[in-house]
Amino acid sequence: MTGAETLPDIPRVLTAVAEWSACLVYLAAVGRRAPWVRLVPACLTGLAALVAVQVVAGRLPLPLWAVGMASAVAVMLALTWRAGRLPLRAAAYLTARALVLAELVASLHWQLHCFFFPGSVLPTTPGQVGLVVLLYGAGFTLAWALERRTFPWDTLADVGAREIAQAAAIALATFFMSNLSFLGTSTPFTGRLGPEVFYIRTLVDLCGLVALHAQQGQRLEAHARAEVQAVDGVLRAQHEQYLQSKRSIEAVQRTYHDLKHQIAVVRAEDDPARRHAHLDEIEHAIREHGTYVRTGNQVLDVVLTTKKAMSVERGVELTCVADGSLLDFVSVVDICSVLGNALDNAVEAAGAVPAEDERLVRLALFAQGDLVMVVVENRYHGHRLVEHGRFATTKADRTRHGWGLKSIGHTARKYGGSMTTHAADGWFTLRILLPRPAPAGAGRPGASATATR
Structure with a gap:
């Protein structure tokens, strides 16, 4: 008997809400959003699309499980991209993190829900709804507080394909391992009891989020090193420019000093026209360059x-x-x-x-x-x-x-x-x-x- 048979799985609507909330968390952490007149419709459309995709995916046969998962990720990517006015690469990088965060919060809530309210399929009573609001609100708020300092915009503007691939690999591995017990129990990596299945899923999701956080920490360190090197290069370039300019100015000043003596010689010219022409030329050069x-x-x-x-x-x-x-x-x-x-x-x-x-x-x-x-x-x-x-x-x-x-x-x-x-x-x-x-x-x-x- 599988874990899915022992205890009910997370309601699809709650999964959609968790995925939608996770996308908003990272948009808020990055500080990028479309104007309000576009943001609100985009967010509402994204929520409706995620609910629809999750409900439909819940009715698909097990072989098409991956299709439902991919469809939900695609909607999350579109929401992050459009609502945040982000480059597609940055949106993909954030979507990978949002997927794992959504899985963690939803899994933790449902684990506690099944513990305190055994046999309940949907949160319907005030206590059950309150647990949803409490855990979803606290979980995503805490995630925003932790992530907002690790996502300065300039570190996302240059996110590369390799970093996206790493984040996607961590997210997919986390998602697959956390849900493996719901596909079958006859493997060395799956649980056989309901509470055990939920515990494994929550723990794996937490480990996946920690791995993604560590990856972002490495990106921040690499970006900081590159920024220091770039700033140091600017400092050195300006200093070299100063030294070159100083040498040029000193050479020009010596030339101007010599020109002042030449003026006296020119004034001794017998031909008045030539004398004044040379004199005007020298004085013009001094005024223009001196x-x-x-x-x-x-x-x-x-x-x-x-x-x-x-x-x-x-x-x-x-x-x-x-x-x-x-x-x-x-x-x-x-x-x-x-x-x-x-x-x-x-x-x-x-x-x-x-x-x-x-x-x-x-x-x-x-x-x-x-x-x-x-x-x-x-x-x-x-x-x-x-x-x-x-x-x-x-x-x-x-x-x-x-x-x-x-x-x-x-x-x-x-x-x-x-x-x-x-x-x-x-x-x-x-x-x-x-x-x-x-x-x-x-x-x-x-x-x-x-x-x-």
Whole structure:
């Protein structure tokens, strides 16, 4: 006599509700959803479809058991994909986890139901319904509380086929082993008594969920290592750019110094027309290439001078009001990283604005109480995509781009500060707050220095 003959199996309607609830748990954990006007119909349609599929599957002969299971998984995948506006790969990865979670909660509830209410096929009394509400509510709420910290959106955007295959293999193995006793008892891996069958199913489902959680933990560790390496690469690239720019600026300044002496020679030219032509040419070259930003911080001076030259090449007007002495406590590498990335992004976005007179970038660096505030504003064209509370890169290859803002945020947190972004009315604003270190002597307010335009 099989376990299915000894005790009634989980009602199909409760299985459908568990699968539907598990999908909603992971959508809430990821923080992705369609607009409410689309979300509610999608969720209600998904619930109705799961109930219909489960009811029909319950009437199928045993050889078609796998068909019913596959149909339910397909509906869960469609619900997660449509309601969450997720890439198909991310939806498949979450569906595998939702299937095991649904099985665990439904199995645990039914095990306790059969223990406290033996002989009952459907929860009908207030006590039985209360047990459903209690266990389903507590189980899925606890799952959401545990999972919401392990599913930042940026770790799902690049989920690969190998990871999906691993999650699917764990989910299918868990589902098969937990239900093996309901297919037959004449195997070494099945139970023969009703309570034993239910206990095995709950325990296997729990082990499957733990295995999936461990897999996600490994993904988070791998993603964190890749992010650190990418941020480190950005830091090194900006520092190398700074060193190269510094050498170039020093060479140009030596050339300008020589040109000043050549002006005197040119003025001694007997031919007035030639003399003035040479003189105007030299002075024009000095004005065009000799603009050097001075803020009180040599590193910042080099960065801003380089970025101003870049902005001129791209037809962008960059204005700066900065007291560079406020950044004396910040390392050379971090100044290059923060200001270099911020201005690179700002100039690139402003350069894409169709109207030439609206290609604007503004930088402000000033003290506000015990804080140093850096504000970079730029015009932009189109709209900015927000993903998981952060602005996403506009480049097609997200695996190689989008690290600029992450690098800035990483550096700000390194100094105990923070970074915020805002986009509205065609202006993108980046704000960085850094706590000022306590001075060795009496504090003095930082003097405001205005960089040249």
